[in-house]
Amino acid sequence: MRRFWSLLSVLLWASCAWSEPSAELQEPLAGWRYSGLLDRSENPQVAYPTPPIDRGIQRNRTMIEGQIKAMGHLRQPHSLSVNGNPLNLYTDEQGRFGRPYAFGAGSNSVEVRSSEGKSLKRVQFYEANTSKTPARIRVVLGWDDPKAELDMHIVTPDGQHAFFGHPGLTNGGGLDPDGVDGPGPEMFTMTAPLHGTYLIYVNYWGNFGSGGYNFDAGSNQNEVITSQINLVLNENTVNEKRETFIVPMRAIGDLLLVKTFNY
Template identity: 70%
Template sequence: MRLQDFRCHWALLLGLLLAGAVGAEPGAELASPTAGWRYSGLLDDLDSPRVAYPTPPIDRGGQRGRSLIEGHLRELAGIDRAQRLVVNGNPLPLYTDAQGRFVRPYAFGSGSNSVEVASADGRSLKRVQFYEANAGRVPPRVRVVLGWDDPKAELDLHIVTPDGQHAFWARPRLNNGGGLDPDGVDGPGPEMFTMAAPLHGTYLVYVNYWGNYGDQGYNFQAGSNQQEVITAQVNLVFNENSVNEKRETFVVPLRTIGDLVLVKTFTY
């Protein structure tokens, strides 16, 4: 083969390899929510299956009118590889099923909302901004969001409100208007507590390392978690999606099943 022909063949091969690399570039698709104006009461597809990947949350009924954040990761599939889902500034670990699909619930308030999918190193893969025009969806004045980085661990959010009521997985609905929903199971969340009309007084925010989850179901065996130290992240948001929004983020290490950590005491 002449040198000129060899160079042509090599250039063609290099071009194909580069094209393949470009085609394999990590990315994300969001089927829901879509950008633009949205009136959830009209646009939600009530016939679509209420499922979530990689594992389903439990609908405890603490909140109603939840929306699903549904999408697909390309070249980033796998439950053991956590990416990031950032909803209205609240970052959460994002796991998928084996095909890269994910569905997560979220209770959006009226007004401007955003959803972003980012890679583990923080690179934005997909972002949508939409305006929720349903006036019945009152933005929460207090929202507490828990997520963690181990799909084989089960953590629980516990909230004690000023009137002494205790919201957790066994009592998600409070008669003061507070609600814990969704309650993520099988790791890694999210779990959320919201109040649209918070009581004035002192609130307590706890995180409990309840147990682990494996092929045989729940267990309490040390070492059956994936991470030696589980990193929980708690986002405390006041007046979400308003000019008065304030937020605090707390990172909590958990090592032993049964750990119960007081994350924050705050006064509203």
């Protein structure tokens, strides 16, 4: 009898471990929506594993929140595809996740994919907040190491420099959100861009762990961190153009010019 129950336990465990994964999204939901501040309060919601930093200008964020169920042997990383921008997705032990994102007005989509690339959940919604002007320039940075902290730097045609220490520019551009806990996203947006030359840089700033930030070589997860930068012009219009850049980062302090482009 004892052997029977042991065998049954093993079979039940195997059934759970190998069952098909699924995902649910608590936010955003499909359909029409009107979103204001992060959570319509002064208390920002918490992203996994730490809350996003609010330096006073990051007021357009929406949390993408949900849970991946029956992960079994299919462990991290999973992925999010947000309006076509892929982002690595890491969860806690219960499969829960939360990532900040600044959606523009109009049609938006969020898709959760398994580590094997299978679509687990997809929602399409229409952002009806007309105070949100569509982005003419959007740059999205994500990376594949949750223990590393990468930063995006943007230089605009008038010489202003957007980065974590100066997220808001007087020309209307800025970082929102500024990812602080790996693996992003970091996002730069301009709704009324200046004409001229823009520079996109990526910096391997340091590492991030249970004890906070550090600069210990080897305390990251991957020997080579793969960053992905998506440049989107005229988002959500018939004139949308998109470029993707894959940039390896190897050592703390690396600062690489990713792209020079004219608008």
